[in-house]
Amino acid sequence: MSGTVSAIERFRVFVALDNGPGHPMFPGVGFITVPELSWRHIDAPTDVVEVGQRVSCEFLQFDTYNAEARLSLRGTQPDPFQAFADRTTVGQELCGTVTRVVPFGAFVEVGDGIEGLMPSAEVHGRPASGPVESFQPGDNATFVVTDIDRQRRRLVFSRAQEAPTLDEPDKP
Known part of the structure; x- marks a missing residue:
């Protein structure tokens, strides 16, 4: 379905559809929730669309209670x-950039909006008890992919083992 972005709210974007369903107050209205705007993490709907912009969306379902079409921009x-x-x-080892540090780990971007979690336990070798002290947002490092969950679209990393130096003997 195609139309024009007519309003942007905090949690959704309203689209005036070219050939949309009737609505009691706003005929031909569809809406896109924030998660359906983009595959990437966004801070606000205005990161993706603006009022007056033409969009083509995938139709998800019709909300009979509100007489609105639920749409997806990312589905296209x-x-x-x-x-x-x-x-x-x-x-596999990947180079990445720490984007956020939270009490249970650090989020790491490994390319083009692809982000995963390195749990605190993977950093310290113990259960998470606080923020990851050894990382700050913007830090670059090498990480090892420990899990890829295609269905839930999640990645888990651990810190890559650094090669021992000549001064340090290998530890068993």
Whole structure:
């Protein structure tokens, strides 16, 4: 379905559809929830669309209670996570940038909006008890892919083992 972005709210975008269903107050209205705007993480709907912009969307369902069409903008685009998962294997080392540090770990971007979690336990070798002290947003490092969950679109990383130096003997 195609139409024009007519209003942007915090949690959804309203689209005046070219050939949309009737609505008691706003004929031909559809809406796109924030998760359906993009495959990538966004901070606000205005990161993707603006009022007056023409869009083509995938029809998801019709909300009979509100007489609105539920739409998806991301449904018209290929999923970058699936393409990433096709070319990545568990155990593979990747360079990444820490985007956020939270009490249970650090989020790491490994390319073009593809982000995964490195749990605190993977950093310290113990259960998570606080923020990951060894990382700050913007830090670059090498990480190992420990899990790829295609269905839930999730990646899990651990810190890559650094090669021992000549001064340090290998530890068993």
